[in-house]
Amino acid sequence: MSAVVEPPADADLAVERPFCAWCGAARTVGDHAGCDRRLATVDPPRHCPLCARRMVVQVDPVGWTARCSRHGESAGANGFS
Numbered sequence: 001m002s003a004v005v006e007p008p009a010d011a012d013l014a015v016e017r018p019f020c021a022w023c024g025a026a027r028t029v030g031d032h033a034g035c036d037r038r039l040a041t042v043d044p045p046r047h048c049p050l051c052a053r054r055m056v057v058q059v060d061p062v063g064w065t066a067r068c069s070r071h072g073e074s075a076g077a078n079g080f081s
Protein backbone atom coordinates (compact mmCIF):
# COMPACT_ATOMS: atom_id res chain seq x y z
CA MET A 1 0.00 0.00 0.00
CA SER A 2 1.17 3.45 -0.78
CA ALA A 3 -0.21 6.85 0.06
CA VAL A 4 1.18 8.29 -3.14
CA VAL A 5 -1.52 9.04 -5.69
CA GLU A 6 -0.23 8.78 -9.20
CA PRO A 7 -1.52 11.28 -11.73
CA PRO A 8 -3.80 9.79 -14.37
CA ALA A 9 -2.23 8.82 -17.66
CA ASP A 10 -2.89 11.13 -20.59
CA ALA A 11 -5.03 8.46 -22.23
CA ASP A 12 -7.34 8.25 -19.21
CA LEU A 13 -7.59 12.01 -19.06
CA ALA A 14 -8.50 12.18 -22.73
CA VAL A 15 -11.39 9.79 -22.18
CA GLU A 16 -12.65 11.62 -19.13
CA ARG A 17 -12.21 15.12 -20.52
CA PRO A 18 -11.82 14.90 -24.28
CA PHE A 19 -11.42 18.65 -24.78
CA CYS A 20 -9.02 21.21 -23.44
CA ALA A 21 -10.85 23.43 -20.98
CA TRP A 22 -8.65 26.36 -21.90
CA CYS A 23 -8.56 26.44 -25.71
CA GLY A 24 -11.43 24.07 -26.51
CA ALA A 25 -9.44 21.86 -28.88
CA ALA A 26 -9.33 18.09 -28.60
CA ARG A 27 -6.77 17.05 -26.02
CA THR A 28 -5.43 14.40 -28.36
CA VAL A 29 -4.49 17.10 -30.88
CA GLY A 30 -1.66 19.49 -30.21
CA ASP A 31 0.19 20.35 -27.05
CA HIS A 32 -1.86 21.63 -24.14
CA ALA A 33 0.92 21.84 -21.58
CA GLY A 34 0.67 25.62 -21.65
CA CYS A 35 -3.13 25.45 -21.28
CA ASP A 36 -2.83 23.08 -18.33
CA ARG A 37 -0.33 25.40 -16.71
CA ARG A 38 -2.71 28.35 -17.00
CA LEU A 39 -5.63 26.33 -15.69
CA ALA A 40 -3.55 25.08 -12.77
CA THR A 41 -2.52 28.56 -11.72
CA VAL A 42 -4.73 31.59 -12.26
CA ASP A 43 -7.11 31.11 -15.15
CA PRO A 44 -10.56 29.56 -15.01
CA PRO A 45 -11.60 27.21 -17.82
CA ARG A 46 -13.26 28.79 -20.84
CA HIS A 47 -14.55 25.67 -22.55
CA CYS A 48 -16.41 22.65 -21.26
CA PRO A 49 -13.92 19.76 -21.13
CA LEU A 50 -16.70 17.35 -22.04
CA CYS A 51 -18.17 19.01 -25.14
CA ALA A 52 -15.93 22.04 -25.89
CA ARG A 53 -18.88 24.43 -25.69
CA ARG A 54 -17.93 27.88 -24.57
CA MET A 55 -18.91 28.26 -20.94
CA VAL A 56 -20.23 31.28 -19.09
CA VAL A 57 -17.46 32.01 -16.61
CA GLN A 58 -17.72 34.17 -13.54
CA VAL A 59 -14.68 35.00 -11.46
CA ASP A 60 -14.87 36.32 -7.94
CA PRO A 61 -12.25 36.88 -5.23
CA VAL A 62 -12.48 33.34 -3.88
CA GLY A 63 -12.71 31.35 -7.08
CA TRP A 64 -14.74 30.89 -10.20
CA THR A 65 -17.84 29.21 -11.56
CA ALA A 66 -18.23 28.08 -15.14
CA ARG A 67 -21.50 27.04 -16.69
CA CYS A 68 -21.94 24.78 -19.69
CA SER A 69 -25.42 25.01 -21.18
CA ARG A 70 -25.39 21.25 -21.48
CA HIS A 71 -23.32 19.94 -18.59
CA GLY A 72 -24.18 22.47 -15.93
CA GLU A 73 -22.03 24.34 -13.51
CA SER A 74 -18.57 23.58 -12.25
CA ALA A 75 -16.63 25.62 -9.75
CA GLY A 76 -13.13 25.88 -8.43
CA ALA A 77 -10.99 27.90 -6.12
CA ASN A 78 -7.94 28.13 -8.30
CA GLY A 79 -7.49 26.17 -11.49
CA PHE A 80 -9.65 23.48 -12.99
CA SER A 81 -9.64 20.60 -10.55
Ligand SMILES: [Zn+2]
Binds near residue numbers: 020021035
Ligand atom coordinates in the same frame (compact mmCIF):
# COMPACT_ATOMS: atom_id res chain seq x y z
ZN1 LIG B 1 -5.46 23.63 -24.88
Ligand SMILES: [Zn+2]
Binds near residue numbers: 052053068069072
Ligand atom coordinates in the same frame (compact mmCIF):
# COMPACT_ATOMS: atom_id res chain seq x y z
ZN1 LIG C 1 -20.48 20.63 -21.76
